[in-house]
Amino acid sequence: MASNLKNLSDFSHTTVPSAKPFRFGIVVAAWNAEVTGNLYRGAYDSLLKHGAEEENIISVEVAGSYELIAGADILLSKQQLDAVICLGCVIQGETRHFDFICNAVANGIAQVGIKHTKPVIFGVLTTDNQEQALDRAGGKHGNKGDEAAITAIKIADMSNSLK
Template sequence: MATQGNNALLKGIPTTKDAFVVIVKTEWNAPIINKLEAGAKKVFKAAGVTVKVLTVPGAFEIPYAIKAYAESGEPKADAFIAFGTVIRGDTPHFDYVCKAITDGVLSLNLTLEVPVVFGVLTVENEQQALERVGGKHGHKGEEAAVTAIKMIALKRKLKK
């Protein structure tokens, strides 16, 4: 069950100098995804975090893009955020995609040297998605950005 947003998460955002985050987002459900991205960018701008955005066709492709970027020799990310919106339809496709993206992000968190934040909305309908991009359930894009910043700070603290 979703809560009214994690207000505690948005408090006490640490300072992360020279942080760089890569957002991997889907083309599917672009109006919702663009709101997730805008919320994250707002938080990152206020925190002085540099952001790069990669776009993939669908949620299923997000883990591949994150892994490919991490292995590419491009500037090393301090964290990744996976943004997608999977809306239930009339077939079991929803279940397969949700499991694949969840398992993919989990696997990346256990194998990459940096955190991968799960910012994928898995909802029954478009209304539920809209409630999570600035509606009654908070803004999951902003929450994902704060989570990334906190995880970067944790990793840096543990590395000392």
């Protein structure tokens, strides 16, 4: 598996545009807070590192990953944003609940982006266990929050260039 071989959050092979001209929303799930807190720090710090202004980053917390959908929709309805980053973590349990939640969250986040014609970035970990989640939230496989922020910057820049 490729993730066993490297830190997946390496962006040395690509150019990241400046985030300075853009406004971002970050919606983070409180459930699995150790993991989602790390994802949030990765995303927030990455936006700042690439030039975003603190006042142009609006962060909101929702209960769990399922609520990321409503959180992103509300943010885009009430704020002028160039992209929204959704951060959550769903860990496999003993029931099919995992499958239903992951499917609903992925589809819901996509639908919010389509509804608002804005990038809504899927930064939700769907892992088998806590260790895998932590490995992807600042651990040996990088930080998916960082990756989600880079994606938001790149697609906001692409969208802006097409105006």
